[in-house]
Amino acid sequence: METTTTQQEQGDPRRSPDQRRSADRRRRELLEAADRVVLRDGPQASMNAIAAEAGITKPILYRHFGDKSGLYRALAERHTDGLLAALRTAIDASSDRRERVEHTLDTYLAAIETRPQVYRFLMHPAEDSHHSEQGFDVGRHTAPLLRRLGEELGTVIAERVDLGPGGDELARIWAHGIVGMMHGAGDWWLSERPCSRQQLVRSLADLLWGRLSVAEDRPGSPRF
Amino acid sequence: METTTTQQEQGDPRRSPDQRRSADRRRRELLEAADRVVLRDGPQASMNAIAAEAGITKPILYRHFGDKSGLYRALAERHTDGLLAALRTAIDASSDRRERVEHTLDTYLAAIETRPQVYRFLMHPAEDSHHSEQGFDVGRHTAPLLRRLGEELGTVIAERVDLGPGGDELARIWAHGIVGMMHGAGDWWLSERPCSRQQLVRSLADLLWGRLSVAEDRPGSPRF
DNA sequence: GTACACATGTTACTACCGGTAACCGCAGTC
DNA sequence: GACTGCGGTTACCGGTAGTAACATGTGTAC
DSSP: OOOOOSSOOOOOOOOSSOHHHHHHHHHHHHHHHHHHHHHHHOTTOOHHHHHHHHTSOHHHHHHHHSSHHHHHHHHHHHHHHHHHHHHHHHHHHOSSHHHHHHHHHHHHHHHHHHOHHHHHHHHSOOOOSSOOSSSOOOSOOSOHHHHHHHHHHHHHHHHHEEOOTTHHHHHHHHHHHHHHHHHHHHHHHHHHOOSOHHHHHHHHHHHHTTHHHHSEEOTTOOOO | OOTTOSSTTOOOGGGSSOTTOOHHHHHHHHHHHHHHHHHHHOTTOOHHHHHHHHTSOHHHHHHHHSSHHHHHHHHHHHHHHHHHHHHHHHHHHOSSHHHHHHHHHHHHHHHHHHOHHHHHHHHSOOOOSSOOSSSOOOSOOSOHHHHHHHHHHHHHHHHHEEOOTTHHHHHHHHHHHHHHHHHHHHHHHHHHOOSOHHHHHHHHHHHHTTHHHHSEEOTTOOOO
16 A cells, blocks of 8 residues: 555554544544645545545545535634634734724735635535435525634624614624625635735725725716 | 436427527527526536436537536526626616615625525536646636626726726725625525615615724723 | 454445547438 | 438446445453
């Protein structure tokens, strides 16, 4: 067999006490191998490839993760947790609201800029092949990352900003809208790079600050 | 067990006189069959299923559309054109800017509300299985529909709103941000239905009108 | 020591997918 | 007739997710 794995198995013959830990360790090793493959081959990496990278064969992967979407979910959770943590600290770093917004936007954009493969993987989740029986579940389109982001941001807004009666609902709406804006603009920016990151952050913050509503009409604006 | 046992054996004597059916007609028929299947089975409908629905077999589909992504592109173009046309008229319907924004948002949301399958298909494009040789093209994540929407809205904003020097770039940034906001919030709303469409439209317009920036801090807001 | 249970791993398979080669039969036209 | 183009098919290829069955080591009970 091929000795492709980077870290050699520690050759540890005594495993009587820590069998449970061994399973956890193994699982983490498999996840790391999967990570390497997914980041190299894209989200449609095959289970065979992942198994080969881990130095084992498919059925073991299935024993650990159930199916492909299970593996991908586990993989996505790790990265999502990381990004969420970064965003939480960003949201708490400043006291001025505008600064907070800009800082958060910048953190997100920096993340997707420095590791676009991770980003792409998180946005194109499992795409679970076996359609769930009854025709077409409308829900569950967006990547779970965006949902979680939206919900977290919603609670943050709701508990920090006074929006009057019905403010919680409004906060959630805004949160999902803001996350969508961040995602959409970030995705476009990442692929076209039309400006600097700072420029993008400022422009989006300006948009959220209502500059669109106060700008003047263009003199010869077509009304066709 | 599925192959060849389906109903495609219709003797079909009604084809002798009028073979005037040009390739275009055939193509449109195939597209309509594909539409039916995709709207029934979701975006991962198989070519076999589409061919069966059209009463023919796979190779004919491939002769007409090249490959699966070709078929899906043709399919997506139809729907995209329809939605874009609706949005264009919505954007021109009112003179007041706020009304225009609300009207446009509402048109988009109404579209995805009344035909969520179409919407889902447009947002999860081909996902072309054969990864394009060189590792991992970072660009081309988002559905083409969103890109087109963003670009069109960008030109509309640029030509109607006076944003000063560098306004065109700013308009494009805002446009992609707004489209992302619309998409993200719409997707979340569609799957959770936390409020009425009108409520969502108003809230998003409020967000764009800068209400977030002028709201008061909550008294006991945690600063942890 | 032997027997059992269990975790870890393998090979070899099914069922299906996108895509293609090769062939078949029927129009029309010299 | 023969020859060509076209709409159609069957039968295949390579690759995918997922599984069954079998092979091992390893710790524990008797």
